[in-house]
Amino acid sequence: MRDSNSRQDLEEDSRSCLDRSSGIDAASYRDLFSLARNGILLCGVSKGGSCTILNANPAALRIERLSRDELVGEEFERAILGAADFGIMDLIREVNSSGVPLHISPKRHSDSRTDILRDMSVHRLNEGVVAIVYDDVSDSVDACTKLGESKPELDRLVSNLPGIAFRCKNDREWTMEVVSRGIIELTGYRPEEIIGNKELSYSDLIYAEDREMVWGLIQESFAVGDRYEIEYRIVTRSGQVKYVLERGKVVAGESGGEVFVEGFISDVTDLRVARREAEVNKEKLEATLTSTINALSRIVEIRDPYTSGHQRKVGLLAVSISRRMGLEDRLSENIRISGLLHDIGKLWIPSEILSKPGRLNYIEFEMIKEHSKLGYEVLKEIKFDFPIADYVIQHHERLNGSGYPNGLKGEEILLPARIIAVADVVEAISSHRPYRPALGIEVAIEEITSGAGTLYDRSVTRACVDLLEDGFTFE
Ligand SMILES: [Fe+2]
Known part of the structure; x- marks a missing residue:
């Protein structure tokens, strides 16, 4: 050096x-x-x-x-x-x-x-x-070499995918530039027939009634620069209608100006059929549950014809109060069901006590009081969305602890039970009973208003009085 x-x-x-x-x-x-x-x-x-x-x-x-x-x-x-x-x-x-x-x-x-x-x-x-x-x-x-080595593997992977990986022009024909071989299994057409609209365009494969919807949704996603996800129908070479799910994005081409759509299309026909079957089964189950609830409710009334329609009417008033109070729909519906079933425990009370004209003696009244607990025992076995058995056992509880069976106070009593309590009292007072004529709505309003805050929940009472004054009827 x-x-x-x-x-x-x-x-x-x-x-x-x-x-x-x-x-x-x-x-x-x-x-x-x-x-x-x-x-x-x-x-x-x-x-x-x-x-x-x-x-x-x-x-x-x-x-x-x-x-x-x-x-x-x-x-x-x-x-x-x-x-x-x-x-x-x-x-x-x-x-x-x-x-x-x-x-x-x-x-x-x-x-x-x-x-x-x-x-x-x-x-x-x-x-x-x-x-x-x-x-x-x-x-x-090195990076280029690795990319070159992995490209055939990537191509094989894409061509084996159960679905169509594609790149097409953003035009009405969906002119395909790249289509994976999965198109053969999904549509019966080969990529070379579709690419460049040689034999037919991808748009021709889309079920005629769905074409405008597909176009509109993809253009909307393009306008906001977002990805899209669309379910639509295609018609295969053999004429079979299939449901597909397409996920993709409109992207700018390399030279700028022209835009392309890139994405993946998969067959969701089986999934859709299974989903539809599940919906039908759910509807059937719900219908079965509804008729079972109605049947159970009717059985009580068959044994006690003097309170005919009582549970149905309590259910109707209770759901109206719930909605008036702004409770969510599913809870309100479950409160209606609780009203329909709240006296189901009376099935185990001797019918001569239930239909006895005149005042009940102490023992008879103690027997009657058992009905809310008995109702709980039956309903706790049924899987409802909400704890309907708890609402039923509490429907004779009162805010000041004077109710039964557990002498619960204030907030210890669930809100749905406080609603059913008010609906129950109003319906009972305003309807005919074997030992007295109907007392009317005015007396019912007087009862719940005077008991608001001691026996009955104030907000429930207010909602109920508003409803009655607005002309609510049990029909
Ligand atoms: Fe009751």
Whole structure:
């Protein structure tokens, strides 16, 4: 290696060489040299053809993993390991003599210290001075190689997918540019028949009544730059109608301007049939439950004809109060069912007590009081959406703890039970009983108003009075 004075001399030589080569000021050249992302080696070429490194920019030092001292002033062949192997020296001499820049395709050099794939070009700056501009392209070439290796695998994967991976123009024909082979199983048509609308367009495959909807939804998603998901029907080559789910996005083409749709289409016919069957089964189950509830409710009334329609009417008033109070629909519906079943425990009370005209004695009344607990025992076995058995056992509880069977107070009583309690009292007072005539709505309003806050929930009472004053009827 030369001493530092000699190296300074060389760097000076290279700088003056750069400075002379154009009208751009020397400082700008030096900045360019230092900041360039490519490695730049300035070399002096002797008449005998030997090549000495005059200067090296920071990028070259980084690529070679060498210090300035290890590069500047050294023979090119000795400093740049592997240089002799790929004919760069001949190239340098040729460029120095012809002045025509040359590029050498990427050459790899590996040793224990480095693994570099140099992509180099050689330019003559002045006679006897050349610049070697280069980069280590290992990473990008490796990435390309891996991509190339994985592409057939990716193609095979896409073609084996149960569905259609596609890219098409955003036009009314959905002109296909790329279609995976899954289209054969799904539609019976081959990609080559569809691509470029050769035999028919993808739009022709879409069930006629669904075409406008598909077009409209994809354009909407395009307008907001969002992905889309559409379910529609297609007609296969054999004339079978299938349901498909298409997920995709409208994307800009590489050259800009034209837009394309890219996405995936899968067969959801079986899924849709299963979903429809599940819906039908659910509807059937709900209908069965409704008729069972109605039948149970009727049984009580058959045994106690004097309270005919009582449970149905309580259910009707209770659901109306719930809605008036703004409770959600499903809870309101379950409160209606609770009203329909609230006296089901009376099935176990002797009918002569139930239909006894006149006042009940203490023992008879204690027997009657058992009905809310008995109702709970029956209903707790049924899986409702809400705890209907709990609402039923609490429907004779009162806010001040004077009710039965557990003497619950205030908030201990569930809101649905507080609603049924009010509906129950109002219906009982306003209807005919074997031991008295109907007392009327006015008396019912008076009863719940005077008991509001002590026996009955204030907000429930208010909602019920509002309903009655608005003309609510049990019919
Ligand atoms: Fe009751």
